[in-house]
Amino acid sequence: MTVELPTSWRSTLPYLSEPLPPDLTPESASGGGVGVNLPMELVRQSVLEREYWQIPSEVLDAYRKFRPTPLWRATGFERAIGARVPVYMKYEGGNISGSHKLNTALAQAYYYKKAGVKELVTGTGAGQWGTAMAAACALFGLRCRVFMVESSLRRKPYRGVLMRMLGAEIHSSPSGLTAVCDRRADGIGNSLALAIGEAVEYAATHEGVAFCIGSGETYSILHQSVIGIESQAQLAELDAGVDMVVGAVGAGSNFGGIALPFHAEARATGSQPPTLVAAESSTAPKLTRGVYAYDKTDATGSGPLEAMYTIGSDYPIPDAHSAGLRFHGAAKIISAMRHTGDLAATAVTQQEALDAGRLLTRHEAVLPAPESGHALAAAAKLATAGADGMRAERGVLVCVSGHGYLDLAAYEQLLNDELGDEAPSETALLSAVSGLTPVSLGAGTPLLAGGPR
Template sequence: MTAVLPPAWRSVLPHLGRPMPPDLTPESAGGSAVQVNLPLELVRQSVLDREYWEIPGEVADAYRRFRPTPLWRATGFERAVGARVPVYVKYEGGNISGSHKLNTALAQAYYYKRAGIRELVTGTGAGQWGTALAAACALFGLRCRVFMVESSLRRKPYRGVLMRMLGAEVHSSPSGLTKISGKPAEQIGNSLSLAIGEAVEYAAGHEGAAFSIGSGETYSILHQSVIGLEAQAQLAEEDAEIDTVVGCVGAGSNFGGIALPFFAESAAGGERPLLVAAESSTAPKLTRGVYAYDKTDATGSGPLEAMYTIGSDYRIPDAHSAGLRFHGAAKVISAMRHSGDIAATAVTQNDALEAGRLLTLHEGVLPAPESGHALAAAARLATDGADGMRARRGVLVCVSGHGYLDLAAYEQLLDGELGDEAPDGPALLAAVSGLTPVGAEPGATGPGRTALLTTGVRP
């Protein structure tokens, strides 16, 4: 295919039809105000109703080392799952980070360096984001510090080695370097929330450092639009028809990157495909969560955001879907879910890794477990359907990264030792019991919150 790198990112904000709910600062939520250390350009990309944002030359040059990324019809996978319609794969694993995360890491490192920042600090679950930020910092001459969830680092020690090869300082979280890491487990919520909270605290206490996050922020989803924009051009070159787009969801950058350019195009007069977010059944915010204001990390020092959430204090069951084990969805993804513009389905890690095995066997590409969730959902949609949804003409699925550092998970699958732990209903209810529903006054409660968790499916 001859598709080229898009000259600009494309924002979905002008096409939402309504403003997103505003954040609640700690002051308006009953606490104290907080200072946000964010480059002005990233702020503008998050709030302005401007559709196209030119990709800076230095970022575009870095992109060209691995973009455009390949797209192909996965005929072997189709036969293996019994697909009734074509399945097209967009593969984002062919860069040093092994995932789509590098698309926004490079952009953020560029903007933070221009703003005078000398060190970027972050938290990571599976390690893809930490690796991407380490690579971007190395390219733009910044220091990098990563707090990685302890269970993930233990399972995937070579993620830590790769980050260190790229010059980053890597800490297992809880690290003991921050005040929040010393709190009792019941006070710090889930593991990824803690790792992010440690990064927030560390950055706030060190001059020249800034916290950087790669998934849920509106600007990071904007940077990922290169995925969908390339896919549109590649599908057009092949005269390929699709009516369904699938991506996995942790907070939402991969799904947003592949799906939202199609939404923007439909708003400009094109046909809108079915946009399906595939999440982990261990962290089912879009299928079993509530639309409420919640904190984004364990410190609770930042603004409360309107999101579909299972509660930042909910202790998510352990699973190999580490990059998807975040308690909430990005606010733009959540707003579109609430308005019915996107759909969602939950996938177990057994089904995800089995779908990954089939892609490996029949297409010669080993996907990350996170990407396996999207593949499993795509297989269902291309065959008998899922949650009342079914593809009629074709499916586009984003394989967000490779699985070469996840072979321990696949070993468990092959040995029949892989299990699944379902979320605990009462614990889910308890984790959201104190949250303010979107549209209510701060501190208000709403009877609809528990009903959503009980049914497990949003209309």
């Protein structure tokens, strides 16, 4: 293919059906907060309704090492699932982090470096974001510290080794190093919100250190728009059309990256957009069973409360290979578009996700991360019998957001028939969200996305 690397990111903020609900400030929501050293350019990218943002030359130079990424028609996968329509795959696993996360990590490291920050600290679930941040910090000369969910680090110790190879300091979360860790003994090493909370606290209490986040923020989703922009050009080069675009959702960065440029293009040209389908884990089903409410983004509760689809930041999410999808809420821009009906959602079990990953491995010779398996499983349903009232009629585009070479323990459990699934009960979900403030729910709107009216 002759598709060129995009030189600008594309924002969907000018094309939302409704403005994003404002955050609730720490003073009005929780009575206090921590300072986050967010570079002004990232603030602007989060709030200004500017459609195009030029990618800095230093970031472009780093992108050229692995972008554009490949897109192909997955004919082997199509035959394996009995697809009625073509299935196209956009593969983001061919870089040092093994995932799409490097797209925003490089941008953030650049902007934080310009702002004078010396060290970046973050929390990570599956380890892809931590690895991406470690690599970006190494390239831009910053120190890096990562709090990784204990259950993930235990299963994938070589993620920790890779981050250390890149110069990062790694802590298993709960780490015992922070006050939020002491207050959240119920985390039991399975909470991404806790790992993020530890990173937030550490950054707030150390000079020259800033917290950074890889998925839910509007600016990080903007940086991921290179995925969708490239995909549009690659599909055009193949003279191919799709009516479904699918990505897995933890908070929303890879889904937003591949899907939102299609939304922006359709709104800009007055055309009909494809159906944008967010595939989430059935163990953390915020978009399919959550409530649209103000909630915490991490376990400290010190930052602004954001409008999101959530199952409650204090909900004890079951241990599962949903890994990076194991987050209680969806990004504010993804949640807003779900609320206005501009995107759809479906939940996938880890058995379905890893089965889909095994099919891709056998028939396309690509080993996907378990997170990507959720998107593949959803795409397989849409391309065959359909799911949740949706079925593709022209074609499906799916983002394979990362490779699974460091997730082989999950696939070993699949091969040994040792997987299990634990979906939240309706009672547990109602309890977890009962104290949250809803976001302007209209008459007849269900409290829970999948619950009774």
